[in-house]
Structure formats: structure tokens, C-alpha cells
Amino acid sequence: MDKQPDSDAGGGSVTIGARPTRQRKAVVAALGDSDVFRSAQDIHAALRERGDDVGLTTVYRTLQALADGGDIDVLRTPDGESVYRQCSNGHHHHLVCRGCGLTVEIEGPAVETWATKTAHAHGFAEVEHTLEIFGTCHTCAQRH
Amino acid sequence: MDKQPDSDAGGGSVTIGARPTRQRKAVVAALGDSDVFRSAQDIHAALRERGDDVGLTTVYRTLQALADGGDIDVLRTPDGESVYRQCSNGHHHHLVCRGCGLTVEIEGPAVETWATKTAHAHGFAEVEHTLEIFGTCHTCAQRH
DNA sequence: CCGCAGTTGACAATGGTTTTCATATGAGTT
DNA sequence: AACTCATATGAAAACCATTGTCAACTGCGG
Helix, strand or coil: CCCCCCCCCCCCCCCCCCCCCCCHHHHHHHHHHHCCEEEHHHHHHHHHHEEEEEHHHHHHHHHHHHCCCCCCCEEEECCCCEEEECCCCCCEEEEEECCCCCEEEECHHHHHHHHHHHHHHCCEEEEEEEEEEEEEEEHHHHCC | CCCCCCCCCCCCCCCCCCCCCCHHHHHHHHHHHHHEEEEEEEEEHHHHHHHHCCCCHHHHHHHHHHHCCEEEEEEECCCCCCEEEEEECCCCEEEEEEECEEEEEEECCHHHHHHHHHHCCCCEEEEEEEEEEECCCHHHHCCC
């Protein structure tokens, strides 16, 4: 039910889909260019500016597919916007700047343990959790 | 321009606003009736069914006001919908059952400290964080 | 009883995201 | 190269929760 292991996607480390088209490669490239969480609209605008014309619909579809495949991370800003980012593998959380989207991947083993223990203590099973930290980074704080 | 501190709102434990109107009381009552997170539209529909006619706009406004005042908790479902719930005072997180919505309020002072410290260590200011734990409660686990 | 700030609500407008559907494209086949 | 057809694309329309608008209403203070 999940994809078969493909160790030779053709150069990229990310499985794009059945057909690695120009558009999909462009979206993946755009994600690779920045280490910031960006919205679909952001990416669409960036691509257009760069001359890579990709339809907004396609950007949305591609991002969704990548997220479903676990190749990129999604999270929702406090405004309810979905933002995407290419992340390292494995479980981690994010420290995100509200101003520019600058993101630091963080780990908190103690939190994981605590969350799981607490849930079990209340009789909950199949425990998952979400944890994101938002703030204003040093740079953004200065040019308020 | 904003509300003055009033320690005696007039009987309710929740400060509704400058004027405790029929509509606001109705919304507060609806929240008091259930201990699960519900959307504004849900509440609006429930009120209408009960005969308490309150405009959708007013429901939204009231919920937002209550949330701003810290009298109720808001969180966003994975679909991006805002849901509200009457909670105890103070900062806390939620342990929510995926099956029935059963919610347990939890506290994790250590997590708060850790989150703030970590953010500051990376030069972030005005730190906020979101943390929710999802799982399957004992009851739901049995009748899978 | 008057007046005005606070409230209300029908309706329009927003805006991110998804759907629709006609057209295009690419990988395999003949 | 020509053919096929599932897959992919994208412009435009649909969605839909939420917010803005603004005229009408309400209730307490004076």
C-alpha cells in the first residue's frame, strides 16, 4: 500500500510522483532553495518571478502529494495558512519565526517521554502529539 | 477602550462583555453544556435548534471575544476549522481522543520552560507554543 | 424620557484551498 | 514516427469558514 523503495529516482532524493515533470521538479527545487516554511502561494509567486511558470493549482497539488508522501513537512500558521518545508527525516519539532518563516528544527526527548507517559496515565493509547513554537527571530525583532 | 477589570461580572464565572445580552448568555450556556471542542457553526446550529435564535456573526464575535479574554480555549482542527471549549483558567494543553473528542486538560510546567528556553537560546522573542496530544481513550479503544 | 455607546444580524466580501473539465504531455507500444 | 491513453496541467469557478459593513436596535445613565 505504500510506495516501493526506489533508490534511484533520477538524481533527486525526493519521490516526486509517477511522472517527474518540469512543474514538479520546479516545486521541489523551490523547496530546496530555502529552509523556511513557505505557503503554496509564496512558492507559486517565487516560481513565476524566476520565469518558471507553474499553475497555482499544480503547486497546491504537488505540495499536497509531497506532504502525503512524507517528503516534506506541513504545518498551519496561527492564521490557518498551510506552510511547507523540506525537512530532515525523523521526528522533530519546529521553532518558527512569525515574521520571516525562519525555522529551526528542534528535538525534545523529554517532551516526547512526558507526552507519552501523561497520555498513558489517562488511559490513552496510540498517542501522537503536535508541538510547534512560534516567535520573532532576532532579525525580525530589530526592524519591527 | 478595553474593558476595565471587573471582578464581579454579575453571577457568571465568565466575563461576557460590557453587556450580558440574551445572545451572549446563550452562547456561553451552549459552551457550558458540553465538554468537547465545537465549531462556531456547530454552536450556532445547536442554538437555533434549541430555539435560541442568534445570528451567526454574533456567535463568531462572541466566541472570539471570549477567546481573547481567555475565558475559553480555541484550537484548530487538522482541517483548519476553529473549535472552542470552556476550559479552566490558566495555561494548559489538551489530551484529545480521536474517537469521541473526550478532552483532558493537562499541564506541563517543564515543557513550558523548555520551550521558552529553547526559543530564547535561538534568539527568538515573543514566544508562544502549541501542544496537543491525540490518542484513543480507554473506552474507544475497547469497541474499536 | 433622551441619547448614545454598545450590540446585533442580514448580507457582502475575503481569501486560501479545492474542484472542474477541457487540453496537453510523456512513456510505452506498434 | 505514429498511436494510445493514463497521467498531469491550469484557468476559471466553486467552496466555505471567517470577517467586514452598516443600518437598525437596545438598554443603562443622566
